[in-house]
Amino acid sequence: MTTTKQSLNEIARRMISGVVQIHVEGYLEEDIQSVLNPSIKIPGIWSGSGFFVKHKNLEGYIVTNSHVVRNAVKIEISSMLTSEERFETEVVGMVKQLEPDVALIKLTEEELARFKKMAIQPIEYLTLQKGANPPRGEVIKAIGYPLGMIEPNITGGEITNFISGSEFTTERFVTNAAINPGNSGGPSINKDGEVIGLNTAVIVDAENIGFITPASFIKIIIKNLLLLNEPQFAGLGGKLQKNSENFNPFLKQSRAKGVIVSKVLKKGFLEAAKIQPRDVILSINQVEFDRHGIVIGKEGLYRHKNIFDVMKLVPIGEEVEIGYLRDGKIQHAKAKAMPNPELGIISNPILSERRFLEVFGMVIQPLSFEIIQAIQEVDPYAQIEMLKILDEEKPMLVVTHIHQGTQADKMEWPLGELIIKANEEEVHTLDDLQKILDKNKGKNVLLECMSGLIGYFQVEVNTTKAKDNKD
Template identity: 30%
Template structure:
């Protein structure tokens, strides 16, 4: 009997402990995981946000292909001059005439004065921009400023009354698995509301040097570009930007925390200025750590310091391992580049680093980054905008790569996985011969031609791959 009494007491205590644990777990789940529960309805969020979401239609002039088109892709008539002679006079010398292209996108109001945020690719090179409000009113819009590097643009309409702005949230606090809502005009279907979850954060998709996308399975389609991605508290946490055409339920949005500073700069100055340190960097691999005798496993390795630039003046040297910037840890080149780029020009920035196994602190006064500067030099904090490293082809290297000793051009030494060059098919060992039909025989000439025309959205590259012949590829700038 005594044994049974003790056993009964033990079971009773165990039950009480289990009840308390379950109760605490339930309270924790209820208090911290509400964002992950399936909402009963999204109608409240949609009704509050829709008046601030706009439809954007644009018209732009697309230039004909001309001689450059024929050089890379051949004449549309082949070598048949008789066929070309049959054309009307206005087409004989211009088989690829200019034409008007119309596009649709979305945006959202950020203040009652008529400022609207959208994607750069929605309004880039547009001759006309029309904004249609939720109530059906239409207004002409003007571009206040654009930032192609982050695909953001700010436009403005005048004369609209009772505009309602959307509040901006905090994308840094957003959790994977949280519910979100996307509003926009997919395929011109205005005020379309879709919902899903945050699938991932910090995605790099090769669209530019500042990739840091929110991935979502909320349905995003052509026409959604520039529209808001909204959290369950009704605030904008992202700007819908891109999709994977061959995928389903894979969309990408620019985090609103990345966009806030850019929007402010566009609103105030019409352009974006970024901090510049002037270093070449790369990720610290275990092999490099062992080679340089670096015991610390996290940090960004300095591979090059540009003479006369802020890093050089501040005392940074090649093979330094940068560990923190203004007290914030950096472990990848992307993190370092983003932090420097988002820092104000002229800021005296504290850099903690490791040199020859010893900790050291230096201060670097950031200068203004010229967006063409990183390509003109052939390298940067982010390698370059294409994710491409090149060198002038030397005779000894040409022979090792299987080319003739007198082969000239620029040899690809590395491509960043997922970068624009990688996506365009360039590989290590390829020899670049021409850029936009202009021969290039050294690295400086290559980057000069790449950066020559600021208005070009793409660059065409003629390259040679071993004994397989010549190829042409096209990359977005």
């Protein structure tokens, strides 16, 4: 009699033909120099894994990790079905912020035809798991091309744990199956021959701890990417805090259940549902939460799935029912799921999308999370100041590089200054600043920073224009 383990091995060997190696040429995004001065581009080559995904009647579509193809200039794949032949692909879209770390690429029509012609058998399209997530202890196989190996690797393990999402992160499965660099983007499969998730990362210096992005997120991302270049997830559009028995008299609750709304953002889901600060959210689509925001119920006994995980998996535009407590009375409201409203300070990890202005001997960019992180490595005190303005509704301009011997250098302007005014006019974008510079060619401009620092600069007649950092 065939054991479950043997059966899973056989399934994994069959599914290898649906897994590909991804070869990338691009720019090393994590280099601090290129973040602070986008005119510096450091080329590199790397590899990862991916798999042909079954979705309706699409052909040639491949799921992988965003970090595998982010900032790529050229992407090719190779497969065991076609020896060591390489095929060009194009990016359909990706989650640029890597939460979750999922991208969708595809073979061009010409390359798909060439692939089919050369393949020793039809492409094996892998099916994403339907229904509930795997339980803790389920045996799985992870498939990929670790460390640049030219043949796919199969490692075995179990689902050992789960990590809940948050306002900024998404849920992940934890596994003891070996996931190494290059293995990222490959599938983790179960005994039913379904993909339970995407091999995503491993903790450095930790033994046998890897992460898997759930198939439920991959499904919603694929649907979204076929409509948009970048997926959007439903958000609450507000800030929450844990409930407590101490609040019982104040909130007129018999016991602490559900989470307290501490802030409602403009143009967000909570505002659309007419939820107010100090309301207590008890449920979303009949899924109830305890005072920590953790799901109550059968799954909640073994999982810490939370309110953010539940909300993110609701398709944008779908009607959501929210149960809440106000003045001691349980009420219900409905509103359509929507992304969180975008604030002024955003993430901008794609090198080619960064805009910057070189003027007065300094590089000025829109402030982003990546810049805050890079400046932290250079000047922790500047980074602390920046964290205070993360909830600003309007963008901010920041000085990210000073060239020696220039006007800014002679005035000893430091890195990380946030420019808020030019000639007493508020500036929030590079275009705002550019207009003032254009009006004052050959004259002087007074710049003022949030810290109170000022600078008086001579504007050259041939004023530099803001640059798009594209090839």
